[in-house]
Amino acid sequence: MGRITIRDVAQAAGVSLGSASRALNGGKHVSARIARDVAAAAKQLGYEPDFLARSLRTRSSGMIGCLVSDVANPLYAGTVQAAEARLRDAGYLLVIANTANEPARERAAAAEFRGRRLDGVLVAPGSDANNETWRGLVAGGSPVVILDRDAPDGDGDDSPWPAVLVDHRGGAQAATRYLIGLGHRRIALLTPGARMRPGRERIAGFQAAFTEAGLDPAGAIVSTQESSMDFAHGDALALLGGSNRPTALIALGTRILAGALRAARDLNLSLPNDLSVLSVGDTDLAAVHAPAITALRWSLEDVGRAAAELLLQRLRGDGAGAATRALLPVDLVLRESCAAPAKT
Amino acid sequence: MGRITIRDVAQAAGVSLGSASRALNGGKHVSARIARDVAAAAKQLGYEPDFLARSLRTRSSGMIGCLVSDVANPLYAGTVQAAEARLRDAGYLLVIANTANEPARERAAAAEFRGRRLDGVLVAPGSDANNETWRGLVAGGSPVVILDRDAPDGDGDDSPWPAVLVDHRGGAQAATRYLIGLGHRRIALLTPGARMRPGRERIAGFQAAFTEAGLDPAGAIVSTQESSMDFAHGDALALLGGSNRPTALIALGTRILAGALRAARDLNLSLPNDLSVLSVGDTDLAAVHAPAITALRWSLEDVGRAAAELLLQRLRGDGAGAATRALLPVDLVLRESCAAPAKT
């Protein structure tokens, strides 16, 4: 028993192959009688179109690729999910490729995507500098939308590629202003390396807040690190254990925050009196910690949705006039973990 | 400028289409000269095979579907990631479909998968009872591996379908034993509904521990709920605010744990003296909380890896003799959040 093809349907309905195809696709040139007969036959036989064959013919696979470094990262997962939902509604399937930040995997995935004729790609390269991944993707000819990264050839704010960006700079600046307003003069920013846009932008916003307040930039301590919890813990211990320790900390809300909080606890620093802590990203950990951690929040879902929308726009071909990029806002959620520094 | 086909390569190498195909696929019946020439021509032209066309011919898409209710759930994400890694190594692409527990979406995804000729499926249906999703998947004829769910027609432990199961029952039983050993007689289990295997198994293990200890089963309080943090919070407040409140809590380590911890804090219950808390799932939150939360831990990655392995086995056709299901262990990680109940 083989699969039921459109041929079988045509035969059962007593019409030609072409007519069956047109009828099934709601084409304009079919008589009511044929449309009815074909639909009936299809239903009766339980016909299901073969997308592979269709794709081969139409040169469109109906699939979108998603190239991301770490799907399991809670700061990405929501984005992927939202994008998938929107794309599925539009009839596309989402193919994911986790790259673990390895350029070789990125290249391989890009080639794979091309070979599979994916119609479009959502991508967050592990490093902005990785031109090759980029070119590989673009070489496919299908539209590419960037997730919160700068394109290799984009000079900061003028890349020609559609992208959904999060205003990490504005967020970091607002957070830093807030802490400065509270009276802090030595603040540390704990963030993963500056290789990628989010980190870079945060550092820029962080430093800008010091500059605009006319403060000694030496008080703006940038500690870049990998996002491993243990490393963050050791690093935070060293930072907080020193004699001239910062009075406030801004930490990425994943494992880095976890490590920092552990370090504070190890050193018997009580929040917010001995130390103010602010989380970048509003995670469960930040919300439920005692005291609850003041956090920078942005919508992961909006990133995914906006990216899907941008891509669909291109796919439909009306991307010419429309906006090519979106900048999503970051809000400061005030909670209990920040206060004026203790007088010394 | 069109895409370079295998035809072009054959022509450039001065051989026939068939020879080029054989050479490219490392077939056994090609002379060294042809193999070399074809490889050279392919490289020189930058030939990339078209998977779509190949799939149409071979009736194998080289893609695996992953049907899951919520990719953004940290308790799933790691599994998906690990599965993707293993499958990619084997040359497959992972297609994800997020179903948000909606049966309609599950059905739609199953149909879509069939139409796209996916070679296999990894699935964690939103509800075990949903036969239809199940049949739809199986109807495709391609192998299906279940992720920590009971198949609709499986009677608990005897389903014929390959599956990767986590020993939630054993874990819950061990955790409950531990708390009972500490002296607790009133313990609450906070878990999402019993619609799905993990919840059901935990409840079974929880109650079994009471039974084997010869304790009054009335002390085993099962509170099933959705995993929304706010609901869990309200529920936990009611539970802990009552006169005859439990002295220990076992909570699923996602938002439910977060809600419970907030509730404990709201009620000024200090851990572990006033209340012992045990997390099901070893999340960042559990590890970094003060005091650190004793937790049940299992490897998400192992689930994904094992599932991928099981599927690949079937795909290779040697699934006949091999094990059809895996039961992964759950460990109890002792930390600081549990102690003997206060004397009253």
Added chain:
DNA sequence: TTGAAAGCGCTAACAT
């Protein structure tokens, strides 16, 4: 409006 036929790019069966 409808049917016949071409062909998407590839692999595999069949000749040679």
Added chain:
DNA sequence: ATGTTAGCGCTTTCAA
């Protein structure tokens, strides 16, 4: 070992 040919199931000209 190599070339030739026939499709995979579909959409889309091109005639009629």
